[in-house]
Amino acid sequence: xxxxxxxxxxxxxxxxxTTIGVGMLLMVVMGMGGIYRGLVDDALVVTRGVGADLxxxxxxxxxxxxxxxxxxxxxxxxxxxxxxxxxxxxxxxHTIQREHRGKPLRMGVLGLGWPTDKGxxxxxxxxxxLAQNHFEMIADESLGLGLGERLRLGKDTYTVVGLxxxxxxxxxxxxxxxxxxxxxxxxxxxxxxxxxxxxxxRRARADEIDFxxxxxxxxxxxxxxxxxxxxxxxxxxxxxxARLMPGTDPASVQRSMSGWSDVTTYTGPQQEELLLxxxxxxxxxxxxxxxxxxxxxxxxIMALIIYTLTxxxxxxxxxxxxxxxxxxxxAGLILQQSLIMGVLAYGVGYLIGTRLFxxxxxxxxxxxxxxxxxxxxxxxxSVLASLLGIWKAMRVAPNExxx
Amino acid sequence: MDDPLALETSGLTKVYGSGHTEVVALRDxxxxxxxxxxxxxxxxSGAGKSTFLLCVGLINPPTRGTVxxxxxxxxxxxxxxxxxxxxxxxxxxxxFQKSNLIPFLSAIENVQVVGELIGRPSSVARRRAKELLxxxxxxxxxxxxxxxxxxxxxxRVTVAxxxxxxxxxxxxxxxxxxxxxxxxxxxxxxxxxxxHRHGTGVIVVTHDHRALDVFDTIYEMEDGxxxxxxxxxxxxxxxxx
Ligand SMILES: Nc1ncnc2c1ncn2[C@@H]1O[C@H](COP(=O)(O)OP(=O)(O)O)[C@@H](O)[C@H]1O
Ligand SMILES: [Mg+2]
Numbered sequence: 001x002x003x004x005x006x007x008x009x010x011x012x013x014x015x016x017x018t019t020i021g022v023g024m025l026l027m028v029v030m031g032m033g034g035i036y037r038g039l040v041d042d043a044l045v046v047t048r049g050v051g052a053d054l055x056x057x058x059x060x061x062x063x064x065x066x067x068x069x070x071x072x073x074x075x076x077x078x079x080x081x082x083x084x085x086x087x088x089x090x091x092x093x094h095t096i097q098r099e100h101r102g103k104p105l106r107m108g109v110l111g112l113g114w115p116t117d118k119g120x121x122x123x124x125x126x127x128x129x130l131a132q133n134h135f136e137m138i139a140d141e142s143l144g145l146g147l148g149e150r151l152r153l154g155k156d157t158y159t160v161v162g163l164x165x166x167x168x169x170x171x172x173x174x175x176x177x178x179x180x181x182x183x184x185x186x187x188x189x190x191x192x193x194x195x196x197x198x199x200x201x202r203r204a205r206a207d208e209i210d211f212x213x214x215x216x217x218x219x220x221x222x223x224x225x226x227x228x229x230x231x232x233x234x235x236x237x238x239x240x241x242a243r244l245m246p247g248t249d250p251a252s253v254q255r256s257m258s259g260w261s262d263v264t265t266y267t268g269p270q271q272e273e274l275l276l277x278x279x280x281x282x283x284x285x286x287x288x289x290x291x292x293x294x295x296x297x298x299x300x301i302m303a304l305i306i307y308t309l310t311x312x313x314x315x316x317x318x319x320x321x322x323x324x325x326x327x328x329x330x331a332g333l334i335l336q337q338s339l340i341m342g343v344l345a346y347g348v349g350y351l352i353g354t355r356l357f358x359x360x361x362x363x364x365x366x367x368x369x370x371x372x373x374x375x376x377x378x379x380x381x382s383v384l385a386s387l388l389g390i391w392k393a394m395r396v397a398p399n400e401x402x403x
Numbered sequence: 404m405d406d407p408l409a410l411e412t413s414g415l416t417k418v419y420g421s422g423h424t425e426v427v428a429l430r431d432x433x434x435x436x437x438x439x440x441x442x443x444x445x446x447x448s449g450a451g452k453s454t455f456l457l458c459v460g461l462i463n464p465p466t467r468g469t470v471x472x473x474x475x476x477x478x479x480x481x482x483x484x485x486x487x488x489x490x491x492x493x494x495x496x497x498x499f500q501k502s503n504l505i506p507f508l509s510a511i512e513n514v515q516v517v518g519e520l521i522g523r524p525s526s527v528a529r530r531r532a533k534e535l536l537x538x539x540x541x542x543x544x545x546x547x548x549x550x551x552x553x554x555x556x557x558x559r560v561t562v563a564x565x566x567x568x569x570x571x572x573x574x575x576x577x578x579x580x581x582x583x584x585x586x587x588x589x590x591x592x593x594x595x596x597x598x599h600r601h602g603t604g605v606i607v608v609t610h611d612h613r614a615l616d617v618f619d620t621i622y623e624m625e626d627g628x629x630x631x632x633x634x635x636x637x638x639x640x641x642x643x644x
Contacts, residue, residue: 001512001525010507316505322462323564324492325520326485399462402453402499402576 003329004336007313018305019341023348025298026378029291030353031360033370036280036287038363042168043275046175047268049110049167050091051117052241054250055266056257063271064091064238065170066278071237075263079240082256084248089113091239092183095173100151107143107176108169111183116243119162119177127162133179138162140174154189158182172362199223295377298345302385306338310389317393318401327394334389342382346375406474409572409604410436410459415468417454428454429465432629434622436572436604441595443615444608445632446624452608455629456574459606460495461487473571492520496565496603498575502557504549510560511536511545517567528567535563539593555586562593566601573597575607584613591617 008015043065056079058069079088092111097104112119118129119138127147130136137158139145149160158178167175178186203223207213244253250267257265266274276284310317317330350371357364417429428451436442446452457463459470461477464487470478477490497503504513511532518528536542539559544552552560558578565573575594579587591607591614598605607618615621621632 001515001519001528003508003516006512007507313507316507319503319505320516321488322491322497322503323517323520324488324490324495326488326492329520399457401503402457402501 002336003333004340007309007316007333008337008340011309011312014305015309015337015341018301019344020348022298022302022341022345023352025294025301026345026349026374027353027356029294029298030349030366030371030374031357031364032287032291032294033374034353034357034364034366035362036284037365037367037370038166039170039280039283040276041365042166042172042363043170043280044272045123045167046093046110046169047272047275049112049119049122049175049177050093050241051113051121051243052091052268052271053244053248054085054242054253055091055268055271056088056240056242056263057238057266059262059264061264062274062278063266064093065271065275069238071240071263073237075237076240079242079257082242082253084244084253084256085242086245087113087116088240088242089180090184090237091241092180092187092237093169093175094187095169095171096153096186098153105143106173107139108171108173109183109186110175110177111180112177113241113243114179114181122162122177123164123167124162125165127160129162130177130179131161134182135159136161136178137182138164138177140164140167140176142168142174143176145176153186156182156185166363168363295381299381299385302338302341302345302381303388306334306341306385306389307392309337310334310392314393314396315401318396318398321396321398322401330393331390334393335383335386338382338386338389339379342378342385346378407437408435408471409438409440409473410434410606411471412459413469415455415458415465415470417451417458417463418466419454427627429458429629430627432468432624432627434606434629436606436620438571438602438604439598440619441598441605441617442607443618443621444606444624445610445612445621450624451627452624453576454627455624456576456606456608459572460497460574461491492517492568494568494571496568496570496573498558498561498565498573498578500577500580502549502554502561502581504557504560504564506549509546509548510541510552510556513549513560514563514567517564521568532563532567535566536560539563554581555589558582558586558590559593562590562597566597566603569601570603573603573605575605577608577610579609579611579614584611587611588614588617 055063056075057063058071061067061069063069073090076088076090079085089111093108095106095108097106099105112130114130114133118131120129122138124138125141127138130138135156135158137151137160139160141163145151145160147160147163151158151160169175244250254265254267257263320330353366357366413433415429415432416427419426419428432455444452444455454463458465461470464478464482469476472490472494505516508516511529514532514535515528518531519525523531533542533545536545539562541556541559541563544556549557573594579590582590594605594607595617597603623630623632
């Protein structure tokens with residue numbers, strides 16, 4: 001006969017309500033871990049999606065995911081000439097916002113290294129990789145585009161040939177993949193309206209300064225194409241990604257580029273590590289702190305409720321002592337209740353969480369490792385929570401059962 | 404089991420507090436109870452009767468004196484609480500004035516738990532619990548919770564629980580105070596039957612003089628002093644009342 005279960009049955013309402021409450025807290029702990037995993041995974045999907053063996057970035061910067069990196073476009077050709085490199089291209093990932101079907105559509109534009117990379121490595125859930133070097137795209141399902149749907153971007157129209165799941169940029173916008181050249185075409189195409197507005201703004205600035213008033217030529221230039229402004233350099237690129245010949249040691253290629261004064265190189269794994277240590281790391285620590293706080297709060301709530309449940313049965317506990325129940329039976333009664341509450345709350349958190357998390361706007365990725373670790377933590381806080389109650393129960397004298 | 408005495412105490416003394424607040428609740432109390440003997444303990448309130456039962460029942464250690472239960476010396480100077488608890492669960496059954504059932508266990512579970520505490524398998528303890536409840540006339544209430552039972556039924560379940568470990572000694576402190584006289588007498592007779600059938604020594608603290616004819620021996624206590632009342636005289640007193 002299990003005394004813990006019998007007593008729980010006796011005060012079922014309170015026990016169930018508390019368990020659900022603690023379960024919700026655990027669900028949030030689980031969810032926050034999942035949000036972090038989601039962030040990491042989203043970030044890695046992009047770096048892995050472009051399939052780079054080597055990342056070349058501006059000297060002493062940590063790559064396009066960590067900070068601004070500016071490289072001359074000509075670098076692409078220089079890198080392609082390095083022994084061991086099969087092809088090099090610029091890394092293109094930028095966010096655009098366009099109107100589509102009357103609604104604003106924000107998306108990340110990612111360039112794939114056609115023809116070596118057609119998008120086979122992407123998490124495709126429908127359709128196919130790219131099959132031609134122009135006018136096709138693979139869209140993330142979160143963009144709400146259907147297979148075969150046609151989308152006008154810049155001067156050209158692109159057809160959705162494949163759909164991915166959970167391919168999103170760090171801001172959470174769905175990513176669409178194009179061939180590298182299409183991606184650049186989209187990046188540097190400015191809609192007529194924005195060009196007109198930019199020229200107008202330039203003109204207004206020029207009107208306000210003495211230089212503009214004394215040099216009429218400046219005003220003329222301000223209204224013309226940007227290329228004719230001498231001060232404007234050709235657009236810089238943020239990184240060059242290179243693929244290596246099969247069997248080539250990335251370190252040896254890195255060594256041969258180590259003499260270049262303007263670049264720093266990272267291998268794929270190094271870039272991933274930088275990514276995790278950089279922008280994602282702060283989010284990780286922030287989330288970790290919240291999880292620790294919530295875990296402590298769960299433990300405190302459990303301890304309090306187990307304690308009050310124990311206070312409610314001090315008389316029966318004194319009675320049990322009176323009829324000679326050994327200490328381990330009484331401590332076991334309280335400990336088991338705490339464990340039962342912990343395990344049930346964990347189950348409640350898991351059940352609600354797995355139904356709720358998919359409805360979240362960003363990915364909540366609950367890994368089995370995290371689940372296992374949380375289960376261990378729940379067991380520990382269950383034990384800790386019971387200590388206060390056990391301490392109280394141990395101090396009850398058997399003759400308190402009489403009178 | 405071959406010792407004919409269920410209980411023997413000698414020089415049992417209990418002093419509560421110290422200095423100004425010192426109360427001598429029990430002075431040199433000596434008592435012998437044979438197996439199967441039913442003893443009544445009379446006396447005014449504050450005489451020290453409960454204190455005596457708590458000392459004998461190994462709940463409150465005496466200041467001085469020894470307690471021997473079923474031929475085994477249980478209390479002679481300090482003992483560990485764990486030892487005392489083991490002696491209690493193996494050798495003593497308790498019944499108190501207020502019903503002392505565990506509220507979250509049904510009638511049968513209240514009895515069964517005692518059997519399990521002394522290491523009987525659950526099924527054996529349960530079967531024995533059912534037998535006891537049947538024997539005490541509350542078998543039909545076995546699956547009711549304590550709050551669903553009347554006062555008399557609760558006391559019967561308590562008696563069943565006190566018997567569940569086949570104790571050498573049953574200690575009952577005013578077990579019938581909350582019952583009407585008919586029910587009270589039934590419980591007293593129950594104790595006598597149990598004592599005679601199982602060879603258990605029973606000590607019952609009572610104020611109810613009408614049921615004294617049930618007892619084999621009667622003790623009186625006043626101001627911490629325990630003395631045997633001539634049982635014939637006491638029975639006569641009881642009969643007159
Ligand atoms: N825990 C205690 N602390 C101090 N004094 C006590 C305690 N328990 C009982 N007493 C005192 O001991 C005396 C005997 O009490 P008790 O054994 O309860 O008498 P009875 O059961 O015969 O009414 C009383 O004077 C009571 O006040
Ligand atoms: Mg008393």
